[in-house]
Amino acid sequence: MKAADGIIFACPFYFYVPAKFHHLQEFALMLKMRPITTDDWPYIGFSAKSGEMEKGAILREKEVIEKGRKLVELLIKEIGKKKD
Secondary structure: OOOOOOOOOOOOOOOOOOHHHHHHHHHHHHOOOOOOEOOOOOOEOOOOOOOOOOOOHHHHOHHHHHHHHHHHHHHHHHHHHHHO
């Protein structure tokens, strides 16, 4: 992890972010990794949800897909800054 240019963490989001995810975030910060922040809640990454429960329903959520795309663009931009 420490040698990686970028890492994307994902976890299921049913009600709240699992407590273990917060510990992972703290561990990454101890390794001096910089989180990618956004202007939208939860400010580190993004929350993806769908009103439907069947498999693949999230793929129909255009706003969620766009948030993910923007987050990946921010990550790529940060990686580029690190290499300059």
